[in-house]
Amino acid sequence: MSHTALIPSHRKPRRNASKTALRAGVAGGVLSTIAVAGAAGPAQAEPVTQTIEMPTITAGVSTTVAASAEATQQVALDLETQAHEEAAATAAAKDAKKAKAEAVRKAEAKKKAEAKAKAEAEAKAEAAERASRSAERTTLSTSSGSSSSGSSSTATPSYSSTATGTAASVVAFAQAQIGDAYVSGGTGPNSWDCSGLVQAAFRTVGVDLPRVSQSQSTAGTQVSLSNLQPGDILYWGGAGSAYHVGIYVGGGQFVGAQNSSTGVVQKSLDYDPPSGAVRVL
Numbered sequence: 198m199s200h201t202a203l204i205p206s207h208r209k210p211r212r213n214a215s216k217t218a219l220r221a222g223v224a225g226g227v228l229s230t231i232a233v234a235g236a237a238g239p240a241q242a243e244p245v246t247q248t249i250e251m252p253t254i255t256a257g258v259s260t261t262v263a264a265s266a267e268a269t270q271q272v273a274l275d276l277e278t279q280a281h282e283e284a285a286a287t288a289a290a291k292d293a294k295k296a297k298a299e300a301v302r303k304a305e306a307k308k309k310a311e312a313k314a315k316a317e318a319e320a321k322a323e324a325a326e327r328a329s330r331s332a333e334r335t336t337l338s339t340s341s342g343s344s345s346s347g348s349s350s351t352a353t354p355s356y357s358s359t360a361t362g363t364a365a366s367v368v369a370f371a372q373a374q375i376g377d378a379y380v381s382g383g384t385g386p387n388s389w390d391c392s393g394l395v396q397a398a399f400r401t402v403g404v405d406l407p408r409v410s411q412s413q414s415t416a417g418t419q420v421s422l423s424n425l426q427p428g429d430i431l432y433w434g435g436a437g438s439a440y441h442v443g444i445y446v447g448g449g450q451f452v453g454a455q456n457s458s459t460g461v462v463q464k465s466l467d468y469d470p471p472s473g474a475v476r477v478l
Contacts, residue, residue: 360426360427360428360446360447362478363402363404363428363478364426364427364428364478365427365428366401366402367398367399367401367402367427367428367444367478368398368427368428368444368446368447368452370397370398370401371394371395371398371444371446371452371461372446372452372463374389374394374452374454374461375452375461375462375463376460376461377389377454377460377461378457378460378461379454379455379456379457379458379459379460379461380457381457383454384396384397385397389454389461390454391410391441391442391443391453391454391455392407392408392409392410392413392442393408393454394444394452394453394454394461395413395430395442395443395444395453396408396413398444399477402478404477404478406477410432410434410439410440410441410442411437411438411439411440412437413430413432413439413442413475414430414432414434414435414436414437414438414439414442414473414475415436415437415475416430416475416477417430417475417476417477418475418476419436419473419474419475420474420475420476421474422466422470422471422473422474425445425474426445426447426476427445427446427447428444428445428476428477428478429444429445429474429475429476429477430442430443430444430445430474430475430476430477431443431444431445431451431453431466431471431473431474432471432472432473432474432475433469433471433472434472435472436472436473436475439472441453443471445474446463449465449466449467450463450464450465450466451463451464451466451471
């Protein structure tokens with residue numbers, strides 16, 4: 198017997214192929230079971246290591262985003278335009294208000310200037326008329342009633358009015374002032390202007406007339422110069438803008454405070470034909 202027959206061999210015995218395959222299948226099954234159990238277990242058991250992909254922006258989403266941006270930009274432009282329009286409207290309103298105020302101011306100034314010019318023109322016309330009269334008229338004296346002078350007809354007319362009632366009182370007062378001085382703005386008792394004499398004559402019968410000739414020329418009813426009665430007010434110039442007034446005493450004659458050269462006189466209507474007449478009594 199060999200001395201080596203009882204020594205065991207240190208080489209592992211070979212496994213046959215079938216056993217190896219069986220063991221590999223069992224191991225694979227176990228590992229699969231473990232993997233499935235791990236996936237079904239709690240979420241916190243194993244961290245997720247899989248990468249999640251973000252959704253891809255499609256052409257439709259891109260178009261929607263672009264349209265929204267464009268709409269936002271259009272709203273901004275509209276708001277800016279509206280702000281400009283409102284600012285322009287406010288400025289225009291201020292300019293219009295200022296222009297209106299300036300127009301009103303100019304209109305008032307023009308109206309005042311026209312009124313002043315009219316008053317000055319009327320005053321100049323009255324002054325010119327009085328100046329022309331002063332160059333033609335002579336001073337008249339009140340008739341003394343004496344028969345020693347045969348030329349009394351060249352002085353104050355000797356016509357005696359046939360007026361009655363209040364008209365007679367007006368005429369008598371006016372004739373009593375013949376020979377008094379003419380003074381602009383005079384209201385008596387010894388000096389008069391034309392409207393001052395007329396006003397004073399009518400005041401004796403309780404009639405209160407306006408002070409100036411312009412107003413006295415419209416104080417009564419307009420009458421024709423061919424239908425005059427004693428006590429009618431005669432005026433020279435337009436009704437409402439007369440520059441001279443007198444009192445008709447009858448017989449085609451009137452009494453008036455003419456100018457500073459003649460004073461208060463009685464004259465024929467032919468001497469200075471009036472423009473019109475008004476009847477107060």
